[in-house]
Amino acid sequence: MTDGLFPRERAVVAPGAVHVPEWLPPLRRRELVDACRAWGRGPVPYRHTVLPGGGVMSVRSLCLGRRWEPYRYLDTVGVELPAWLAELGREALVEAYGQHGGFAPDTALVNFYEPGATMGMHQDKEERSGAPVVSLSLGDSCVFRFGNTENRGRPYSDVELASGDLFVFGGPSRLAYHGVPRVRPGTADPALGLTGRLNITLRQTGP
Template identity: 65%
Template sequence: MEAELFPRARTEVAPGAVHLPDWLAPARQRELLAACREWARPPAGLRTVRTPGGGTMTARQVCLGWHWYPYAYAYARTVVDGDGTPVKPFPHWLGELGREAVRDALGTEASGYDIALINFYDPDARMGMHRDSDEKSQAPVVSLSLGDTCVFRFGNPDTRTRPYTDVELRSGDLFVFGGPSRLAYHGVPRVHPGTAPPELGLTGRLNITLRVSGL
């Protein structure tokens, strides 16, 4: 990739919400992608998520540590809305990656990461405005992007509508939100197909979200 005319810099999008471009080096992106491909295999693999109203999420998902389904965590730790098998374990190294991300983005310490929600977006997938409010812990949420560039819409804790800020998230970018922004509404209104780094070998976008359950 050619050098940026104006290199992307760390940006505080809202109080407690920070975007760090190119946080994952290319080699680390490839390692994380290889892990995601293993996690996506059955059992307890990538699934289509159905909402209580009978709709479906266009982004497909796999969970680690705790199984999330709209709008709760399964205490049995099984894929209750899928194949019924035990959820895949949350690896220690992923928790360490979460702690490193919070240190770099916010300059604070956070521990106890035990959930990963991995969403796969094909070119037509979207994510409506929502809050990550099913956890009992208010530890910062860590979001990592791989593959195609997306528009990430980051709003406010009170409403799904304006004010919000649209942020371009590219492969390797980190976004962390905690503190006063921990319960801010956010979503993905658009994915730009064909924008993934060719050397990554990924068609589509992967978002790896790390959380502390407090459960």
């Protein structure tokens, strides 16, 4: 973690896992926050996901494109995935890897972290495609824990994700366990007009 005194540098956290600080310019961040608000006013609002065992996730989520529910994708669409957001995902892969490899995301999961919300260590493994996951952060900074592909424990790396940051994981790290053990309240730029943290992950689910 940093205290903001020194610029954060681009880093390869693990093979195939790339962190690009402040990839999104301030204007694009504001546009994305406005879009997230508009999506939440649509036919499929943000909700706390209920897990099969009865637990309730502390984050509130909505899906764009192909709908996800624990632990599968449905062949239905509640809110269309905008073409411009899919294109942003391809631009992100070019930034991270130098090419987008034909990335064709058909779903985006938007998670809203209110104060106190966390995300346990998990794998993104419902997708049948091996395409990378593109993650965009907005608002409050968080501790993003990026682990190994075998279990939820060590070894893992704690990465600070701040507003505008890009994180991509694919290849050998595609099925790495990851989570958000802590969000840092009050760290968002006041000009963004957001209390809390938004995270947008673009995925290609496969057939």
